[in-house]
Amino acid sequence: MHFSTALSFTLLAGIASANLAVAQSKEIPTDAQTVLKTVRPEAIRNHMRILSNDSLRGRKPGTKGFDMGADYVTNQLKAIGYQPAGENSTYRQDVPLRRWQVREEASTMTFLIDGKEQPLTYGKQFILSPTPDHATSNVTAPVVFVGYGVTAPELGYDDYTNIDVKGKIVAYVNGAPNSFPSNQRAFYSSSKAENAAAHGAIGTLAFSLPSDLRNRIETAAPRARQGIYRWVDKSGKPQRTVPAIQGAASLSDSTARLLFTKSPVPFRDVITNVQKNRSQAFPLNISARIKARTDVVEDVAGYNVVGVLPGSDPALKDEYIVCAAHIDHLGVGRPVKGDSIYNGAHDNASGVAINLEMARLFASLPKAPRRSIIFVGVTGEEMGLLGSDYFASNPTVAKNKIVANIALDMPFFFHPLLDIVPYGAEHSSLGRETEQAAEFLGIKISPDPIPEQTVFMRSDHFSFVRQGIPALFIKSGSETGNPNLDGTKLNLDWRATIYHTPQDDMNQPFDFKAAAKHVQLQFLIGYLAAQADSRPTWNKGDFFGTKFGNQDVVK
Helix, strand or coil: CCCCHHHHHHHHHCCCHHHCCCCCCCCCCHHHHHHHCCCCHHHHHHHHHHHCCHHHCCCCCCCHHHHHHHHHHHHHHHHCCCEECCCCCCCEEEEEEEEEEECHHHCEEEEEECCEEEECCECCCEEECCCCCCCEEEEEEEEEECCCCCEEHHHCEECCCCCCCCCCEEEEECCCCCCCCHHHHHHHHCCHHHHHHHCCCCEEEEECCCCCCCCCHHHHHHHHCCCEEEEECCCCCECCCCCCCCEEEEECHHHHHHHCCCCCCCHHHHHHHHHCCCCCCEEEEEEEEEEEEEEEEEEEEEEEEEEEECCCCCCCCCCEEEEEEECCCCEEEEEECCEEEECCHHHHHHHHHHHHHHHHHHHHCCCCCCCEEEEEEECCCCCCCHHHHHHHHCCCCCHHHEEEEEECCCCCCCCCCCEEEEECHHHECHHHHHHHHHHHHCCEECCCCCHHHCHHHCCCHHHHHCCCCCEEEEEECCCCCCCCCCHHHHHHHHHHHCCCCCCCCCCCCCCHHHHHHHHHHHHHHHHHHHHCCCCCCECCCCHHHHHHCCCCCCC
16 A cells, blocks of 8 residues: 555544545535534544454454444444334344255366367366256257357347357357446446346356456456355345356356357457447357256354434425445455454445434434435355345335435545446436535535446445445545555555455555545535435436336335
């Protein structure tokens, strides 16, 4: 990093919270302006220090450490006057989680080329994803290449044009065309199994471009071998699965090339077409056999923490702005540099800490906002957005009364907050509140600097988007105020060296003044949405509003 921890804390010590800059504006009520000035950088630091302490051992769902973190959040909500909004008049909403794992010794994959079998080596040439809907799978079918595996008619792109994949296995490249807008690119990168099933496929083979080192199976295999989690309904049925897909594999680069042994198009030309965003589909003239055994490994008693600050307007208090951040992290795992506790200070003790301070600002208003404010500390984000998906699918209040979601996860405050990337703001009327709040605080709005990271699909706000609820997910931008410090490089370096390692602890150069500004921004956006006469709406013709928006809910 380019800062020293000691310098960061020295700067923090010199910050008086009342002196945090807040512009004067006739558009922001005086009460809100006054409350904004009371934000406490030291409180954010203290929340983070407690939540990421070694004693919580990484806050993995189902462990004592997660319980300790959830208890801390619950007690903080009680102390500032939030009422229980979980189940049975408590602050808790149970989220039943289950983990599935591939039994490797009972799972194989073979290519059938010119009538000859070519067995592949598990973990080196391929890895299989668990299939929760199928304890055993045995699929043999011809393989069809379908480019990126994307169907996006609104963007004039379809890899399945003029190809029949019913009863077949489809092979596709990870990612989506880089010509797509950032958030649509994220969506289509993450919804390929569903699209394959919709076209009748029964299996999938995924591989990365030779230049894409992030998704190589050498990197993915260790985590893939830990299995997958899903939440289950009351009958024990797993949710967010694709039952039609009976076998799903990821291939190494060399195995992907082998897949094209009999291809009518050379592998190098296929890659060139992919890189030029050209849709393509054709039979590969080989077959694949996938035999898989998927075992239930464990059930986890997950739960969310939910509190509410009731609104003050009799006509609007039964509508809700939901502010979400995930409490969980990865627990204890493989030692890195002599440390095995994955503390998750930035991911996501920081988001919880900022939301707790934001919750306090709402509670400090002389009069509560017109709409009610729900704080939800969710579980299982690291397992696949499970706690937020459970809450958004089974909310503890009427679903059609949840009018907006503002989520926070790893906002990245390692430099002053000069600009933001507000994922989701361009899709709904929440963009207006975002612009107003940012302008008031003197913060610029910037485009996504790392669209290849598909950030829009990777945190809890998307669980609400999927339910047709306008949502925001804000991260700091790349401006640092220092011409010698590249904010994008700093972000990418952190992701490459610290993200999801035990080094994500409090021994990092956090800028708590920037964190406090995140609080002010989140509070002000939520406040403006809570005070507005009309609930937030999707923009006319918006991609996500059209795909997920319920017109009976969003008016």
